[in-house]
Amino acid sequence: MIKVNNLRYKYQKSKDYTVNGIDFQINEGEIFGFLGPSGAGKSTTQKVLIKLLRGFEGEIEYQGKPLNSYDDQFYQDIGVSFEMPISFSKLTALENLEFFQRLYKKTVDLAPLLKRVGLWDDRHKKAGEYSKGMKIRLNFIRALINDPMFLFLDEPTNGVDPANSRIMKDMILEFKQKGGTVFLTSHIMGDVDELCDRVAFIAEGKLREEGSPRDLKLKYGRRTVTMEYRENGELHTRIFTMEEIKSPAFFKLLQEKEIETLHSGETTLEEIFIKVTGVKLRA
Amino acid sequence: MPNLRALIQGEFIRLNKYNLFAANFVVLLFWVFLVWFLEGDVLRQFIPVIFLMDSVMMTILLVGATLFYEKKEHTINSVMVTPVTENEYLLSKILVNALNSLITVAFISLAVYLIKGVTYNYWLLVPAVLLVTVVHTLIGIRLSYSAKDFTSLLINYMIYVFVFVLPPVFAQFGLIDASVARFFILLPPEASSILIASGFADVELWKILFSYGYLTLLSMLMYWFSVKPMFNEYMMKEMGV
Numbered sequence: 001m002i003k004v005n006n007l008r009y010k011y012q013k014s015k016d017y018t019v020n021g022i023d024f025q026i027n028e029g030e031i032f033g034f035l036g037p038s039g040a041g042k043s044t045t046q047k048v049l050i051k052l053l054r055g056f057e058g059e060i061e062y063q064g065k066p067l068n069s070y071d072d073q074f075y076q077d078i079g080v081s082f083e084m085p086i087s088f089s090k091l092t093a094l095e096n097l098e099f100f101q102r103l104y105k106k107t108v109d110l111a112p113l114l115k116r117v118g119l120w121d122d123r124h125k126k127a128g129e130y131s132k133g134m135k136i137r138l139n140f141i142r143a144l145i146n147d148p149m150f151l152f153l154d155e156p157t158n159g160v161d162p163a164n165s166r167i168m169k170d171m172i173l174e175f176k177q178k179g180g181t182v183f184l185t186s187h188i189m190g191d192v193d194e195l196c197d198r199v200a201f202i203a204e205g206k207l208r209e210e211g212s213p214r215d216l217k218l219k220y221g222r223r224t225v226t227m228e229y230r231e232n233g234e235l236h237t238r239i240f241t242m243e244e245i246k247s248p249a250f251f252k253l254l255q256e257k258e259i260e261t262l263h264s265g266e267t268t269l270e271e272i273f274i275k276v277t278g279v280k281l282r283a
Numbered sequence: 284m285p286n287l288r289a290l291i292q293g294e295f296i297r298l299n300k301y302n303l304f305a306a307n308f309v310v311l312l313f314w315v316f317l318v319w320f321l322e323g324d325v326l327r328q329f330i331p332v333i334f335l336m337d338s339v340m341m342t343i344l345l346v347g348a349t350l351f352y353e354k355k356e357h358t359i360n361s362v363m364v365t366p367v368t369e370n371e372y373l374l375s376k377i378l379v380n381a382l383n384s385l386i387t388v389a390f391i392s393l394a395v396y397l398i399k400g401v402t403y404n405y406w407l408l409v410p411a412v413l414l415v416t417v418v419h420t421l422i423g424i425r426l427s428y429s430a431k432d433f434t435s436l437l438i439n440y441m442i443y444v445f446v447f448v449l450p451p452v453f454a455q456f457g458l459i460d461a462s463v464a465r466f467f468i469l470l471p472p473e474a475s476s477i478l479i480a481s482g483f484a485d486v487e488l489w490k491i492l493f494s495y496g497y498l499t500l501l502s503m504l505m506y507w508f509s510v511k512p513m514f515n516e517y518m519m520k521e522m523g524v
Contacts, residue, residue: 012519050364052518072366080364086357090300099296102289103365142361 001150001181002026002049007058009044018044020205021058031172031182033196035189035273041205042185043083043154049183050080050152076105079143083155085135089128093119093138096127097145104146113141117167133160140168144175151175151182157191169195189270199269203277213269220272224265225250229257239265286367290375291382294349298379303348310341311387315394322399330395331479334408337387338415338479339472342380343443346423347436349376354427360521369514373506377420384416385409408482415475418498421505422471428513448472474498 002025009019019041026032036042047053049060051067051074060067062074087096094110101107114120117137122130127138136159143151153172157165172182172195186192192199193213200210209216223242227250228235236257240250253259267275298304314333321329353359362372388409395401426443430436451473454464467473474494481491 052360052363054519072368075364075366078364080361082360084357086361088297088300088352088358089356091297095296095300099289099293100361100365102292103286103362103367105366146365 001028001063002183003059003061004045004049005059005061007045007048007056007060009041009048009053009056011044017205019048019056019202022202022205022207024200024207024210026181026183028181029176029179030197031176031184031195033192033199034183034185034202035187035192035199035269036185036202036277037187040202042202045202046152046154046183046185050078076146077148078150078152079146079148080152081139081143081154081156083158085130085132085139087127087130087135087138087142090126092124093127093130093134094123096138097142100142101145106147107145108147110141110145113144116171117141118164133164136160137164137168140171144171149180151180151184153182153184153186155186155188156184157188158186165191189268189273193269201273201276209272209276216269216272217266220275221267222265226261226263226265227253227259228261229253229259231257235260284368284371284374286365286371287375287378290367290371291379294375294379295382297349297352298345298383301349301352303345307341307345307383307387310337311390314391315398318391318395319398326395326399326401327403327483330391330401330403331476331483333391334388334412334479335415335472335476337391338384338412339419339448339475340444341387342384342416342419343423343426343440345383346376346380346420347427347430347433347440350424350427351433351436357521359518363518369511373424373510373514376424377417380420380423381413381416384412388412404482408479411475411478411482414495414498414502415478418471418475418502418505421502421510424510425505425513428510428517451476468493469497471498471501 004022004024007019007022008017010017022041022045024032034042034045044053048056049067051070062070067074087093088099091099093114097110097114101110111120114123117140119134119137119141122134127135130138136156140153140156143153151172156172157168160168169191172184176182182195184192184196196213198210198212199216201208211219225240225242225245227238227240229238230236238253240247244250314337317329318326318333388405392403392405422443426439427436430439447470450459451464451467451470453459454461454467468477468490474497477486477490477494478498480486
């Protein structure tokens with residue numbers, strides 16, 4: 001659906017390229033995660049893809065045609081949620097959404113969306129009186145009002161409480177199940193791991209790794225199982241390789257000892273990111 | 284321009300919600316209050332000043348205030364990821380101010396008629412006010428985009444007043460030589476003053492025609508060569524460029 005080839009972008013006042021020759025492809029119906037620390041080039045890439053930043057180098061194709069060949073009707077198909085909560089503070093949440101709704105040909109019923117994210121009862125409250133979490137949920141709904149085919153979500157759950165974060169993630173997954181495509185930038189690894197079909201790591205403007213979370217974990221994780229058990233009141237730890245867990249020794253411990261924990265040694269995306277890029281996600 | 288109507292509607296709702304309409308209405312009431320105490324020739328000289336002040340000064344302030352809020356709340360980012368084009372966005376600002384000026388003309392004219400029974404040539408006044416408002420909306424947008432915050436917008440505004448509005452006033456008091464003053468028609472507020480005055484008194488035809496041509500050309504040049512490039516520059520700044 002989107003094909004990026006050797007994308008480079010340099011801000012006017014900057015000496016270096018913020019995005020420096022990256023290639024990736026986002027397939028229709030998938031959630032593509034774009035991960036990196038602050039200043040790595042994630043948001044810049046998103047802004048180029050949504051045509052807010054001009055003057056990029058390289059090639060970007062959307063639905064098989066150069067991105068630059070699309071006019072503003074391109075925005076009929078996409079929904080964008082910025083990291084920063086953006087709304088007209090003195091308009092109510094409903095007035096904000098209704099204003100944006102009038103700008104699209106195709107729109108959806110707002111009530112079910114607002115009810116789903118828990119903003120229905122506060123729909124007549126001014127957006128400026130909303131908490132940060134509520135503003136972010138409002139942003140998210142704003143991205144969905146035109147029934148888009150493609151969602152660009154920049155840190156969609158950052159600052160949202162766990163219960164509402166769960167709801168938003170479910171909505172993103174449902175969007176995908178209905179055939180929607182998502183470009184998601186985030187530094188919250190749990191969300192990325194749960195939502196994304198494929199992820200790309202970006203650091204210092206370059207893509208360092210790309211693949212499905214599972215494949216990356218298999219590639220970079222330790223193929224081990226760690227067992228913790230008690231014996232004579234003392235805690236013991238033993239590590240088995242994947243081959244060793246078929247051995248009688250492993251089964252013997254399972255049967256005879258008081259097992260407290262049993263963990264596979266697969267690593268987290270955050271650990272893989274640090275390993276691959278040498279950069280921590282939260283600087 | 285399919286989104287123009289929605290943008291204009293949204294702009295009017297925001298002018299109301301951000302109390303900018305209320306502020307404008309208070310100013311209108313103040314003008315009516317002054318009109319109450321004036322009579323005869325003084326009144327007839329004063330009414331064009333009201334329309335000039337509204338379509339020049341209030342227009343710049345009003346568009347400045349709306350853009351200030353948009354800057355502060357970064358809402359332009361959200362608008363520009365909708366099918367709204369740059370032209371639609373800028374045109375909506377111009378049309379809203381033009382409509383606002385028409386409301387002022389209607390309100391003041393009705394008040395002046397009801398209180399003092401004074402009428403004038405509305406057919407000459409309305410197009411003049413519209414053109415003057417268009418030019419000064421563009422000037423207001425230009426001043427706003429080159430201002431970092433509301434304070435610097437006010438400074439830009441004061442500089443505009445000192446450089447473009449005061450010289451013709453000084454000339455009227457004989458403080459500036461007539462040989463210099465005859466070029467003041469090139470100052471937008473002076474050309475605006477000529478056009479608005481044509482609704483109230485006899486003005487030389489060449490001055491009216493020149494002012495219409497000059498302000499129309501100025502609007503087009505400002506739109507394409509100043510406001511649109513500034514808008515793009517401003518959008519890039521909003522994006523962190």
